[in-house]
Amino acid sequence: MGKIISVTNQKGGVGKTTTCVNLAAYLAEMGKKILLLDMDPQGNACSSVGVEKIEEGKTIYELLIGECKFEDCLYDTVIKNLKVIPSNVDLSGAEVELVGMEDRERVLKKILNKYRNNYDYIFIDCPPSLGLLTVNALTATDTIIIPIQCEYFALVGLGQLMNTVRLVKKVLNENIEIEGVLLTMKDNRSSLVRDVSDEINNYFGAKVFKTTIPRNVRLAEAPSHNLPISQYDCRSKGGTAYKALAEEFLERQEGEN
Numbered sequence: 001m002g003k004i005i006s007v008t009n010q011k012g013g014v015g016k017t018t019t020c021v022n023l024a025a026y027l028a029e030m031g032k033k034i035l036l037l038d039m040d041p042q043g044n045a046c047s048s049v050g051v052e053k054i055e056e057g058k059t060i061y062e063l064l065i066g067e068c069k070f071e072d073c074l075y076d077t078v079i080k081n082l083k084v085i086p087s088n089v090d091l092s093g094a095e096v097e098l099v100g101m102e103d104r105e106r107v108l109k110k111i112l113n114k115y116r117n118n119y120d121y122i123f124i125d126c127p128p129s130l131g132l133l134t135v136n137a138l139t140a141t142d143t144i145i146i147p148i149q150c151e152y153f154a155l156v157g158l159g160q161l162m163n164t165v166r167l168v169k170k171v172l173n174e175n176i177e178i179e180g181v182l183l184t185m186k187d188n189r190s191s192l193v194r195d196v197s198d199e200i201n202n203y204f205g206a207k208v209f210k211t212t213i214p215r216n217v218r219l220a221e222a223p224s225h226n227l228p229i230s231q232y233d234c235r236s237k238g239g240t241a242y243k244a245l246a247e248e249f250l251e252r253q254e255g256e257n
Contacts, residue, residue, distance in 0.1 A: 059073055
């Protein structure tokens with residue numbers, strides 16, 4: 001059975017989409033069948049794998065409100081084993097439309113359960129909020145990856161996210177677990193970074209990935225070329241870090257089986 005993983009943090013600018021895209025891309029290059037689902041109305045995840053923002057055509061918005069079939073909004077990417085369901089700004093209105101739907105928190109789960117066995121892993125790039133779109137993702141998911149920027153303010157909203165996860169686990173998805181916590185934009189020269197890292201490690205323990213993601217210009221440049229870092233500059237510090245993360249991720253999966 002395919003595993004569904006949401007990459008989430010309601011704080012923006014922590015490397016959420018960067019992590020979702022590049023982890024998915026490296027796993028696809030390692031031979032895994034991957035679906036990347038863009039649940040952020042900004043549509044940055046899909047454009048980062050070569051699928052321009054869809055102005056006309058089917059997206060996750062049409063899928064959620066029942067106006068298209070799953071196959072109609074599935075797009076090829078620049079990587080062979082990686083498919084994407086894109087989003088665009090229309091998705092912002094989906095939360096309003098979902099409110100009136102029956103079993104509104106489980107709309108995405110019902111869709112993905114029919115197709116999850118077609119993939120090894122389904123990655124969901126969640127929006128930077130804790131609204132109904134994110135709740136749908138958390139209800140559908142098996143595990144979550146939490147990217148955390150190594151700065152003080154990144155810790156401030158973490159409690160709110162964990163409360164949401166606990167509530168979802170209690171009411172909507174008793175099986176949801178934390179896949180891992182990823183330290184991003186890390187600069188080991190800063191004592192504050194070391195203090196924040198220590199605090200995160202103390203709180204999450206073994207859930208924290210050993211791999212960390214450094215600040216890297218090439219990582220920031222890659223999306224403007226509509227490419228994941230593996231295709232743009234795999235030898236950069238960001239490229240080698242995300243490849244190491246993919247390898248560590250797979251090692252964890254093997255350990256669970």
